[in-house]
Amino acid sequence: MSGVRAPAERVWFAACAALGWLLRSARYATVRIDDEDRVRLVRKRRLAHAPLLIAMSRPLAAVLDTGVRVLPHREWVERERQLHRCLRGASVRVEADGTLVLPYLAGEPLAALLDDPALAETERQQRAIAGAVEALAALHRRGITHGDAMADNVIVDRAAGVSHWFDFETVHDARRPMAWRRADDLRALLTTVLARTAPGSRAATLQRMLDAYGDEEVVRELAASVAPVLRRPLAFHLGQAALSYRDERAIARLVRERSELRATSAAPGAPRA
Ligand SMILES: Nc1ncnc2c1ncn2[C@@H]1O[C@H](COP(=O)(O)OP(=O)(O)OP(=O)(O)O)[C@@H](O)[C@H]1O
Ligand SMILES: [Mg+2]
Numbered sequence: 001m002s003g004v005r006a007p008a009e010r011v012w013f014a015a016c017a018a019l020g021w022l023l024r025s026a027r028y029a030t031v032r033i034d035d036e037d038r039v040r041l042v043r044k045r046r047l048a049h050a051p052l053l054i055a056m057s058r059p060l061a062a063v064l065d066t067g068v069r070v071l072p073h074r075e076w077v078e079r080e081r082q083l084h085r086c087l088r089g090a091s092v093r094v095e096a097d098g099t100l101v102l103p104y105l106a107g108e109p110l111a112a113l114l115d116d117p118a119l120a121e122t123e124r125q126q127r128a129i130a131g132a133v134e135a136l137a138a139l140h141r142r143g144i145t146h147g148d149a150m151a152d153n154v155i156v157d158r159a160a161g162v163s164h165w166f167d168f169e170t171v172h173d174a175r176r177p178m179a180w181r182r183a184d185d186l187r188a189l190l191t192t193v194l195a196r197t198a199p200g201s202r203a204a205t206l207q208r209m210l211d212a213y214g215d216e217e218v219v220r221e222l223a224a225s226v227a228p229v230l231r232r233p234l235a236f237h238l239g240q241a242a243l244s245y246r247d248e249r250a251i252a253r254l255v256r257e258r259s260e261l262r263a264t265s266a267a268p269g270a271p272r273a
Contacts, residue, residue, distance in 0.1 A: 009229040013245045020238030026053055028070065028169065033104065040104035045097070046073060065232040067173045067184060068147050073098060079168045083144070088164070105164045107157030114151060114196035121201065128156040128163075129193055129205065133212040135163035136189055140182050140215075147171045149185035150240050151192040183221035186213060190222075191241035194251055206254050216262050223259035226252040 028050045032043045054070045061069055071079060077094055080102065084090045090103035110132045119125050132154045139146065146153070147170035156163045172181040190209055197205050210219050226237075229249070243251065 010245060012230055013234070013248070016235035017238050017242070019235035020240075020242065023236065023239035024242065026057075028053060042102040042104050043095075043099050044102060045099040046076075061236075063232070064236050066236040067176050067180065067233070068170050068236075069173070070170050075171075076100075076169050079171065083168050086142075086144075087139075102166075105155045105157070105166060106160070107155040107164070109152055110154045110156050110163070111151040111192065111196065113156060114193065121198065124158070126205075126208070128158070129209060130212050131156050131161070131163040132189065132193075133209050135165060136185055137213050137215070139165055140185070140218075143178075145172050145178075145181040146185050146188075148240070149188040151189060151196065154189075179218055179221045180225075182215070182218045183225055186210075186218055186222050187226060187237070188240050190255075191237065191243060191248075191251060195241040195243050195247070199247070199250075202251070203254055206251070207258065210255075210258055216259070216266070219255070219262070220259050223252075223255045226255060 027047060029044050029046050032045075034041055034043055051072070054072060057070055077092070077100060080100060081092045084092050084103060088103065092103075093101040095101060110128055113119060113125060113128045132151065135154060136146070136149060146165055146168070148167065149165070153167040154163055154165050172184065176184075190206065193209065194202050194206060213219070225231075226248075229245075238248070
């Protein structure tokens with residue numbers, strides 16, 4: 001690397017990390033879990049300033065080239081309705097003040113399971129990660145992408161052995177190729193998991209996650225998207241997963257090595273891996 005490039009990359013990274021922190025701090029909604037007629041449900045209500053934040057996020061998303069947008073209220077309601085119906089046959093109600101009443105999903109968010117020090121490095125965490133990846137791959141096979149596929153937005157139900165993606169406020173730009181949209185979801189999940197994984201276990205966790213996802217075309221797209229530090233969406237990516245420069249670079253390198261290794265072993269005449 002040239003002598004000028006490395007400091008320039010670090011300055012860019014620091015600026016993106018600061019903007020990422022701001023993006024992460026923005027709150028759009030409050031969530032309350034209620035019991036109504038002995039049925040547990042979730043009430044999600046947008047805050048008064050949400051429409052302004054969402055309007056402001058549009059030009060920023062264009063500048064950062066994020067490939068996603070946060071939906072305005074009416075489109076958000078429609079998407080939650082459509083996805084809860086199609087994924088779990090559940091209905092979504094809207095109250096007079098615009099509050100969404102969503103089905104309660106039993107279990108725990110993957111992020112909470114990974115943040116629990118009592119579960120650090122356990123088989124249970126590994127199973128939860130694999131379940132979330134498999135549920136994402138299943139979503140993708142149905143032609144759906146999430147748009148904000150962080151470990152915070154998937155609930156792992158250990159008792160039932162299933163994982164449910166939720167929080168459908170953000171949507172991918174439909175003009176982006178499907179492989180790009182899938183890779184963006186995979187990036188969000190991978191980085192938010194690895195940000196919560198001990199450095200010594202990251203390489204093995206990454207390999208297991210990409211194996212469980214099982215689509216090398218998407219892994220190639222992912223490797224290309226995270227390769228440059230000087231990329232426009234870096235602030236958005238760091239907003240999802242607060243990684244240090246070193247960790248972000250190490251993850252990008254691991255994805256690239258994995259993708260290159262698979263490409264080599266798939267080449268005609270190459271020995272089988
Ligand atoms: N359908 C659900 N079933 C069970 N728990 C839920 C459900 N929806 C939300 N939760 C709980 O509420 C938390 C926050 O929900 P959600 O991810 O929808 O909003 P948010 O990310 O805080 O809001 P935003 O992304 O709009 O800033 C989740 O991490 C989860 O613990
Ligand atoms: Mg969320």
